[in-house]
Amino acid sequence: MKQKSLRITVVMSAAIFMWISGVGMAADYRPAMLANPCAGCHGTDGASPGSIPSIKGLPSSYLVSAMKAFKADKRKGTVMNRIAKGYTDEEIELMAKHFSSAK
Amino acid sequence: MNTIDRRHFLKWLGTASALSAFGIPSLAFPKSGARIVVVGGGFGGATCAKYLKRFDSSLSVTLISDTKKFITCPFSNAVLGGMKKMDFITHGYEKLSSVHGVKVVHDTVTTVDSSAKKIRTAGGKSFSYDRLVLSPGIGFQWDAIEGYNEAASESMPHSWHGGSQTVLLRKQLEAMPNGGLVIIAPPGNPFRCPPGPYERASLIAHYLKKNKPRSKILILDAKDKFSKQPLFQDAWDEFYPDLIEWVPGSQGGKLDRVDAKNMTVYASGDKHKADVVNIIPPQKAASIAFSAGLTNKKGWCPVNQKTFESTVKPGIHVIGDASIAGKMPKSGFAASSQGKVCAAEIVAGLRGESVGISSWVNTCYSLVAPDYGISVAAVYRLTDKGIMPVKGAGGVGKRDAPLQQRRMEAVYAEGWYKAITADMFG
Numbered sequence: 001m002k003q004k005s006l007r008i009t010v011v012m013s014a015a016i017f018m019w020i021s022g023v024g025m026a027a028d029y030r031p032a033m034l035a036n037p038c039a040g041c042h043g044t045d046g047a048s049p050g051s052i053p054s055i056k057g058l059p060s061s062y063l064v065s066a067m068k069a070f071k072a073d074k075r076k077g078t079v080m081n082r083i084a085k086g087y088t089d090e091e092i093e094l095m096a097k098h099f100s101s102a103k
Numbered sequence: 104m105n106t107i108d109r110r111h112f113l114k115w116l117g118t119a120s121a122l123s124a125f126g127i128p129s130l131a132f133p134k135s136g137a138r139i140v141v142v143g144g145g146f147g148g149a150t151c152a153k154y155l156k157r158f159d160s161s162l163s164v165t166l167i168s169d170t171k172k173f174i175t176c177p178f179s180n181a182v183l184g185g186m187k188k189m190d191f192i193t194h195g196y197e198k199l200s201s202v203h204g205v206k207v208v209h210d211t212v213t214t215v216d217s218s219a220k221k222i223r224t225a226g227g228k229s230f231s232y233d234r235l236v237l238s239p240g241i242g243f244q245w246d247a248i249e250g251y252n253e254a255a256s257e258s259m260p261h262s263w264h265g266g267s268q269t270v271l272l273r274k275q276l277e278a279m280p281n282g283g284l285v286i287i288a289p290p291g292n293p294f295r296c297p298p299g300p301y302e303r304a305s306l307i308a309h310y311l312k313k314n315k316p317r318s319k320i321l322i323l324d325a326k327d328k329f330s331k332q333p334l335f336q337d338a339w340d341e342f343y344p345d346l347i348e349w350v351p352g353s354q355g356g357k358l359d360r361v362d363a364k365n366m367t368v369y370a371s372g373d374k375h376k377a378d379v380v381n382i383i384p385p386q387k388a389a390s391i392a393f394s395a396g397l398t399n400k401k402g403w404c405p406v407n408q409k410t411f412e413s414t415v416k417p418g419i420h421v422i423g424d425a426s427i428a429g430k431m432p433k434s435g436f437a438a439s440s441q442g443k444v445c446a447a448e449i450v451a452g453l454r455g456e457s458v459g460i461s462s463w464v465n466t467c468y469s470l471v472a473p474d475y476g477i478s479v480a481a482v483y484r485l486t487d488k489g490i491m492p493v494k495g496a497g498g499v500g501k502r503d504a505p506l507q508q509r510r511m512e513a514v515y516a517e518g519w520y521k522a523i524t525a526d527m528f529g
Contacts, residue, residue, distance in 0.1 A: 029447055029458040036154065036443040037464035040436050041515075043522045044529065050521030051514045078500070078511050079466060079480050086464075086482025086496035 031098035034091050038099075041079075045102040055099045063096035137162055137453050140222060140232040142212050142391065144168025144196060146175075146435035147238030147423030149527040151442030152205045158450040165230055166199060167222075169211040173528075174265035176296060177435050178520050183262070183273050184306030185314075186473055192265055194528045202529075215395035217416045234449050237397070237404075238423040238438065239389035240264075241295050244402070247385045248288075249360035258363045259380040262303075263295060275379045276307060281315035283378035286368050288323045288358055290385040293403075295424050295433045297330035298479070300383055302469040305335065308343040309472050321377070322349040323370045324356040325385075330432075331469060331477055331499050338471040338509075358382075388425035395419070403427045408489045409461050410448040411441060420445050428463075429490025431483055437465045439523060440483075461485040468516035476512030 035046075038055070042048050046056035055063060069075035070084035071092075087095070139162055141152045152166040173194045181187040199205040210224040215235070223229045243261065245252040251259070260275070262268040279285070285307060289300035304320050311318045320343075328351070329335075339347045350356040355371040361382060362368075368375045368382075387393075387402030397404045397413050404421040406413055408429055411420045422428075422445050423438035431437045440463040451458045463483040468476050481497030483490050500508065 026454075026456045027451075029451060029456070030460045032158075033444065033447060033458050033460045034462050036447075037440045037462070039443075039526045040439050040464065040523045041466055041519050044526045048518065048522055049525045049529070051518030052522055078508055078515060079478050082480050082497050083464065083466070083482060084496075086493040091460075 031094045034087070035095045035098040038095070046099040047102075056102045058100060060093075060096040060100035063099055064092055067092045067096065137233045138231060139164045139234045139236065139449060140230050141166045141236040141238065142222070143238035143240060143389075143423070144170065144173055144207075145238060145240055145423065145438065146523070146527060147240075147438035147442045148236065149173070149196070149199065149442075150439040151236050151238060151422060151446050153199060153203050153527065154443045154446035155449065156203045156205055158446055159453075160204065162450070163206070164204070165206040165208060166196070167208045167210055167212055167224065167230070168196065169209070170266075171195070171209050174269070175435070175520075175524065176263065176265050176299070177523075179262065179265045179269045180299065180303045180306045181470065182269055183276065183303060184310045184470075184473075185273075186306065186309075189270065192269075194524055196528065198529055212391055213394075215391070215419070217395070217419055220418060232418075233453075234418060234420065236420045236422060236442075236445060236449070237392060237395070237425065238421075238442065239391045239425050241386045241424045241433070242389045242393075244385040244387055248358050248382065250363060251361050251382050251384055255361065255363035256382070258366070259361060259382050261383055262381060263299075263383050263386075272379070272381060276310060279315065279318070279378040282317040283315065283319075284375070285311070285318065285320045285379045285381070286323060286375060286377040287320060287381045287383070288368065288370075289325065289329070289383050291325040291352070293433060294383070294386045296435075297432050298335075298467065298469045300324075301329055301331070301335045302471070303381070304347050304349075305338070305343070305469070305471040308339075308346045312343060312346060316346075318346070320347045321375065322347065322356070323358060323368065323375070324350060325352045325358070326356075327351040327353050331479055333502055334477040334499055335469070335471065337502060338475060338477070342472055342475070386424075388421075392421065392425050397421055397425075399427075409485055410452070411445045412448075420449065429483070429488075430481075430492055431463060431465060431490055432467075434465055434467055436467055436519075436523060437463070439526065440464050461490075463490065466519065468512060468519050470513055470516055471509075472513075474513045475509045476514070476516045477509065478512050478515075 041052050042055050048054040067084050070080040141148045152164050155164045175192045178192050196207045200207045210226040214223040221231050260268045260272045262272040359369040404426045406421050406426050411422050413419045422441040424433040447458050466480045468478045479499045481492040
């Protein structure tokens with residue numbers, strides 16, 4: 001009986017941890033909804049097969065600063081200055097985390 | 104000794120999710136095994152099928168394409184200009200099945216029974232679905248221009264589908280004499296790939312300038328303005344000053360009729376006999392959209408602007424050129440972007456979840472010469488006026504941009520192509 005209650009405790013704790021930490025909660029689609037169109041030029045998950053720079057796995061802080069610099073026209077680009085202006089700073093952060101952690 | 108097994112754990116979780124109705128965050132239980140059928144293996148359909156599996160690998164996703172190989176319209180103008188061969192624009196579906204687990208069927212859908220949620224194919228198969236996605240592309244309004252029908256397109260190709268029509272037009276360009284006349288006749292709006300006819304004129308001009316420099320291209324346009332117009336015209340003045348002449352609709356560009364047998368085009372009372380005639384006819388949604396009863400009076404499919412579910416027939420989503428997607432153009436990139444949004448909406452809908460944000464992009468490059476590219480881009484959001492471009496973002500490149508930027512955009516045009524086709528098929 002002692003062992004059973006221990007097991008219950010472990011399982012209950014795991015479930016409570018999942019609930020608190022958000023594991024298994026409703027998915028947050030926003031990063032993918034924002035970032036998926038980028039794959040059209042930068043490749044699936046940001047891994048480019050061609051001449052356009054890969055952004056997959058780059059540090060989030062770098063991606064955020066690059067996007068903000070394009071947005072403010074502080075960095076020269078071709079199309080990115082025009083595209084970066086379509087996103088809020090919060091959205092840029094979500095997208096940067098998405099590509100940074102892409103596997 | 105009793106043990107807590109998986110069954111007990113799930114029972115406990117069931118209690119937890121029942122509690123969610125009272126304000127405790129729900130634990131996600133994806134509905135597994137829902138059957139999604141995607142019809143059309145182009146930019147919209149192939150992308151949607153792949154991203155459905157990426158969002159939820161437990162889905163049963165069937166992609167029905169009427170061709171074994173998909174030949175893209177993007178970069179078909181580079182084939183016409185002699186810069187690329189057909190194999191560059193030809194793609195297979197192997198990885199969609201072997202890597203992503205999409206069931207790929209090569210067949211033609213003949214019937215959509217939306218009440219029974221079932222489709223039938225020319226090959227005698229039938230498929231039941233929980234959700235159907237149609238990405239069928241365009242059809243042509245044959246005979247909207249007097250004398251221009253499917254038979255006439257064998258001598259005056261439209262080349263607005265990648266494939267044998269691309270090959271035919273290329274052969275005609277190769278066979279025409281130095282000093283010959285090429286006519287390109289673009290339609291009025293809306294149509295697939297708004298800058299496409301003008302990129303085509305540019306790359307054919309590139310070929311003629313090198314190989315048949317005394318020739319001429321006459322663009323007889325149904326419209327008075329066109330996509331990326333100032334950038335195209337600046338570049339034409341620079342590269343092809345005596346080679347390309349553009350005639351707007353109000354100044355003689357509108358076609359009265361064509362005589363395919365005699366390779367003659369009649370426009371606003373003038374008669375033009377040409378060596379090569381490329382008629383890009385007015386368009387509508389592909390025929391399956393009509394037979395499924397999804398079109399409006401103008402021949403396109405009205406859809407919910409968030410989910411791309413048909414506003415005519417529930418349970419059927421329409422994406423890509425056939426759909427009416429707010430201010431988005433009918434382009435491969437737009438279709439791909441819509442395919443991903445539609446995939447997310449379907450998965451979230453099956454789980455009873457919300458995607459939280461609706462965002463699309465269109466990025467489109469045109470080549471004016473092999474090392475000279477121009478672009479247009481926009482980020483789109485769902486507003487109370489439908490899908491609208493974000494103000495202050497997007498637009499065409501600057502008119503006074505340095506040559507280096509045009510060179511980079513030519514390099515990126517090919518990078519774009521490699522990325523978007525890998526995103527569809529890789």
